[in-house]
Amino acid sequence: MADERPLVSIITANHNGAAFLAAAARSVLGQTLAAFEWIIADDASTDDSLAVIASACGGDSRVRVLPAAVNGGPAMARNRALAAARGAWIAVFDSDDLMEPDRLERLLAEARSSDADIVVDNLRVFSAADPTGQPLLNGQAYADPRWVTLADYITSSRMYAPRPGLGYLKPMFNSDKLGPLRYRENLKIGEDYDLVLSLMARGARLRFTPPALYGYRKHGASISAVMRGDHLVQMMAADAEFEARLAAHPPQVRRAQQRRRRSLETALAYDTIICALKRGDLRAGLVLSLRQPRSWPLLTLPVRVRVRRLWTRLSATCRTLVLKPMSR
Numbered sequence: 001m002a003d004e005r006p007l008v009s010i011i012t013a014n015h016n017g018a019a020f021l022a023a024a025a026r027s028v029l030g031q032t033l034a035a036f037e038w039i040i041a042d043d044a045s046t047d048d049s050l051a052v053i054a055s056a057c058g059g060d061s062r063v064r065v066l067p068a069a070v071n072g073g074p075a076m077a078r079n080r081a082l083a084a085a086r087g088a089w090i091a092v093f094d095s096d097d098l099m100e101p102d103r104l105e106r107l108l109a110e111a112r113s114s115d116a117d118i119v120v121d122n123l124r125v126f127s128a129a130d131p132t133g134q135p136l137l138n139g140q141a142y143a144d145p146r147w148v149t150l151a152d153y154i155t156s157s158r159m160y161a162p163r164p165g166l167g168y169l170k171p172m173f174n175s176d177k178l179g180p181l182r183y184r185e186n187l188k189i190g191e192d193y194d195l196v197l198s199l200m201a202r203g204a205r206l207r208f209t210p211p212a213l214y215g216y217r218k219h220g221a222s223i224s225a226v227m228r229g230d231h232l233v234q235m236m237a238a239d240a241e242f243e244a245r246l247a248a249h250p251p252q253v254r255r256a257q258q259r260r261r262r263s264l265e266t267a268l269a270y271d272t273i274i275c276a277l278k279r280g281d282l283r284a285g286l287v288l289s290l291r292q293p294r295s296w297p298l299l300t301l302p303v304r305v306r307v308r309r310l311w312t313r314l315s316a317t318c319r320t321l322v323l324k325p326m327s328r
Contacts, residue, residue, distance in 0.1 A: 006062070007035040008104050008172070009087030013077035015043040017095035018052045020217060025056035027098040027215070029063075033105040039084050040095070041066045041077035049095075075183035075191040082182060091172040092192060098215030106213060107172045110145065116207035117177045118196060120148075120169040124212040127219060135212045136164050148206045150197075150249070154256040157193055158263040159232075167193030170214050177204050184238055189231045194238050201245070229271040236264050 010028060028038050042049055042065060057063040066080050111119040126133030157165035181198055183191045200206055239261055246254050
């Protein structure tokens with residue numbers, strides 16, 4: 001029945017995503033779990049997004065589009081979708097991404113069997129150049145289902161950490177646990193991390209399940225592909241508010257937050273130095289780097305990346321020469 005409460009509300013912020021919306025719609029409407037609603041908060045798109053949605057969804061009554069006259073950013077758009085959501089569970093989905101057909105069904109089963117408040121799965125990061133893609137998280141730590149503590153979640157989300165952060169994962173959370181919490185609308189990057197962080201600080205339990213059921217599309221227009229200094233400042237302000245409320249939390253949580261804060265400060269210093277160098281102000285870049293010695297390892301990142309690429313090419317060439325039969 002149309003009036004029945006859906007099991008899952010899929011919320012999507014869209015701005016000029018026409019190029020990918022048809023594929024996104026196929027992956028949503030093809031879910032094996034049929035008891036969902038898909039709420040698309042369009043953020044004042046200037047392309048053919050609305051027409052693509054109408055064509056791709058073919059009048060499916062489970063799909064609702066919330067247009068906006070003014071662009072407010074992804075967090076504001078998601079909040080509009082949350083205000084309209086009726087589902088027992090909320091699944092975050094971006095308009096340029098994909099889902100495996102059984103993703104919602106499997107996430108819901110995991111949440112129910114483990115009594116989790118939030119459940120996340122691995123990401124498959126793909127692109128036009130690599131359509132098959134690769135899992136975001138690898139290694140033994142992510143081989144089995146497990147609980148993620150608040151300290152784990154914060155620790156994984158340090159800037160330039162050795163492994164990708166858990167904050168990149170797309171959550172499905174219990175709408176009753178969400179209550180009045182909403183996305184922080186001044187955040188352009190890291191809004192999912194911030195919301196899940198607030199939920200966990202209030203006692204919500206997060207469960208990780210290993211299969212990469214979410215397809216994260218990597219392309220040049222992705223907001224998360226471009227980290228700027230103002231994004232870091234916004235994240236630091238949000239973290240400062242969170243850190244001020246940590247007095248009652250265990251020491252390991254407070255230590256993890258302090259390390260994350262230092263990583264953000266270092267990343268901002270690195271960004272400031274790089275901006276100075278790009279505009280040709282070598283003196284300012286040198287002075288800033290001397291004032292911020294923690295940024296020095298980051299300044300070697302481009303060199304290390306180039307060395308790794310060169311080593312990969314040389315290794316491939318050597319293997320080819322070894323395997324190639326000698327000419328007579």
